[in-house]
Structures are given as C-alpha cells and as structure tokens.
Amino acid sequence: MKLAGIELPDSIQLNETPLYLNGAAIRSKFFIQTYVIALYAARPVTSAEDGISSDIERSLRMYITTPLATSKVVSENIQSGMKDSLGELYKKQYDLIEDLRRVIEQSGVHYKDNIDIYVTSDGELKLYKNEAEIYHNKNGRLFAQSIYSMYLGSRPKDPQIKRALLKGF
Numbered sequence: 001m002k003l004a005g006i007e008l009p010d011s012i013q014l015n016e017t018p019l020y021l022n023g024a025a026i027r028s029k030f031f032i033q034t035y036v037i038a039l040y041a042a043r044p045v046t047s048a049e050d051g052i053s054s055d056i057e058r059s060l061r062m063y064i065t066t067p068l069a070t071s072k073v074v075s076e077n078i079q080s081g082m083k084d085s086l087g088e089l090y091k092k093q094y095d096l097i098e099d100l101r102r103v104i105e106q107s108g109v110h111y112k113d114n115i116d117i118y119v120t121s122d123g124e125l126k127l128y129k130n131e132a133e134i135y136h137n138k139n140g141r142l143f144a145q146s147i148y149s150m151y152l153g154s155r156p157k158d159p160q161i162k163r164a165l166l167k168g169f
C-alpha cells in the first residue's frame with residue numbers, strides 16, 4: 001500500500017514479533033499532509049475495543065511526511081491530540097504524557113522518520129524511532145490505551161482515520 005508517497009510494508013517486526021498492516025490513513029492539518037498513520041497488529045483488529053484494550057501485540061506507526069515537522073512540533077501535536085480526546089483522563093495521565101513528550105523531543109524526530117507506539121500482550125508500552133527503541137514502560141497498559149484512544153476511541157482525532165485503521169488484514 002502506498003500513501004502520500006510512502007510505501008507501507010505489509011508487515012514489520014518489532015519486539016521480535018511480526019506485525020501485519022491492519023489499516024492506514026493520512027493525517028492532514030491545514031491542508032498539509034503531516035503524517036501517515038498505520039496500525040500494525042499480530043492478528044486482525046476490526047473493533048475499537050480490540051484496538052484500544054486487547055492483549056493483541058500492536059503498533060501505531062507514524063510516518064512523518066512534512067519537512068515542517070520537528071521533534072517539538074511532533075510532541076506538541078501528540079500532547080494536544082491526547083488533551084482533546086481524553087478529557088478528564090488527560091489530567092490523570094499528565095506525568096506520563098509529559099514523559100512521552102520529553103522522550104520524543106530528545107529523540108530528534110523529524111521529516112521522514114517513523115515512530116512506533118507499540119503495546120505488548122503484557123501491557124508494556126514501547127516507543128520506537130526508526131525501529132530503535134527509545135522508551136519503555138512496563139506498566140504502560142492504561143497509558144497505551146489513552147494513546148490508542150486518540151485514534152480509535154469514542155472521540156477520535158478523525159473518524160475517517162479510525163475507520164481506515166480498523167479495516168483488518
């Protein structure tokens with residue numbers, strides 16, 4: 001599959017686990033394609049519940065597609081998206097959100113990079129930049145659910161993206 005000039009592989013391997021392309025979409029802001037988001041999973045994910053809360057090994061992969069992206073812009077966009085979609089849960093997750101924001105900024109994410117937000121079957125949250133691990137939280141299940149809710153929850157960033165991510169293999 002190709003979106004915004006980026007060839008999305010049918011499968012990737014993270015955490016020594018093969019993951020398969022479940023669905024993908026382009027995220028635009030002010031008529032600028034900012035990133036391609038893809039859901040990769042160990043088995044098909046077709047419901048929001050499975051995408052957010054299941055024990056399926058899965059990753060939300062963001063391919064940064066704009067030269068305007070800096071690590072600060074990327075981290076602020078994630079933080080803003082979480083604030084918009086999480087409501088009161090945002091305040092409860094604030095310290096973890098700040099931790100994630102800091103890690104992204106320190107990693108130097110920019111144009112043509114990809115970021116994976118990976119959840120293990122045991123509820124660990126791992127963050128990868130270009131397939132190199134940059135963050136690990138052994139007790140990350142609730143935080144991972146918060147991040148995945150931005151795209152798959154009842155108040156997603158974009159309902160069309162939600163539908164595209166939940167297509168299944």
